[in-house]
């Protein structure tokens with residue numbers, strides 16, 4: 001459920017008509033609904049809290065790192081899952097206590113590990129034994145102890161797009177399942193490390209519960225095995241990945257079914273269960289508002305050329321992702337068209353042969369479900385501006401990220417004197 005609804009024929013974010021934001025800020029622009037974000041954060045948290053006695057939820061900052069979004073989630077009791085020094089600083093700037101931050105990622109640098117140790121990071125999710133030993137050395141040299149989990153690759157097919165699947169043996173993430181117990185023992189022997197758990201994340205936009213269940217069952221077996229060898233395993237991080245409906249009316253397992261499955265699998269674990277959700281919290285909390293530049297006839301269907309492009313929302317070009325396209329003031333007429341952006345390559349295509357509302361030059365439209373992996377993956381290809389972000393709260397709204405103009409980016413470039 002979200003708070004993007006038509007009122008008197010005009011699409012609103014909560015009580016704000018989208019044309020009002022477009023007129024003031026210009027297009028393209030991401031618009032987030034505070035009420036939707038809050039609702040999603042609570043539904044996910046409450047479904048798990050009702051069933052799991054010890055729970056920690058770390059929002060996957062990569063899905064939407066906007067400071068206002070992080071601040072809102074912090075106020076809902078969310079920690080953060082970060083994958084870079086930059087994300088760590090954002091989480092801290094948003095007021096998320098360092099102790100509630102989990103650091104994931106295969107390529108944490110020494111500088112990032114040291115900074116995280118110094119601020120009192122809650123948990124390092126180690127992705128290799130080498131990383132663990134490096135971290136132990138850094139901790140030793142500072143007289144500190146790093147609290148860690150070992151990320152394990154459970155070798156389960158998440159059934160999701162190949163580019164966002166992470167839990168199969170051939171993926172770069174985590175350590176091989178069969179070697180994890182021995183590694184855990186070796187790392188636990190290092191005084192600089194407090195090994196406390198295991199972590200897994202099998203992929204993103206996972207749309208059925210079966211692969212997650214299979215992965216969690218395997219993680220439980222591993223946990224029992226490691227405990228059997230005398231090591232403490234008090235925290236089990238089950239990652240993120242729960243998918244969201246990208247098409248209006250699509251039915252997927254929601255937080256309640258997910259929580260029931262987790263509670264069932266983990267009933268005898270006696271551990272703090274941790275999660276790293278991203279998309280399920282923010283995905284349907286945002287839309288990308290765009291203006292139709294013109295409609296150009298095509299061979300089989302017309303091209304609706306919009307002022308948003310693959311640099312603003314890369315998911316269709318990168319993962320063949322579907323984002324619903326709705327006119328902000330629909331006439332009721334429908335047509336079949338191709339929706340494309342202005343960038344000079346064919347992959348700048350949002351949809352081909354899609355049935356959509358009839359739109360004409362100057363009309364506003366939205367791409368739905370753009371709150372996750374939208375603005376954060378934007379870039380300035382074709383010397384386009386970096387897309388701005390707005391948050392709506394009832395009848396008020398605020399710009400939460402400025403449009404970065406090409407002139408600002410140009411000003412950061414230099415021509416060497418020898419040219």
Ligand code: LLP
Pocket residue numbers: 060062063081104105164166201203204205206239240241242276277278279280315319372373
């Ligand atoms: N934890 C870890 C270790 C992750 O790698 C990810 C996502 C998450 C949590 C959050 O997953 P979520 O709950 O959002 O599915 N750019 C792609 C998605 C990449 C996901 C990468 N890792 C997209 O636009 O679909």
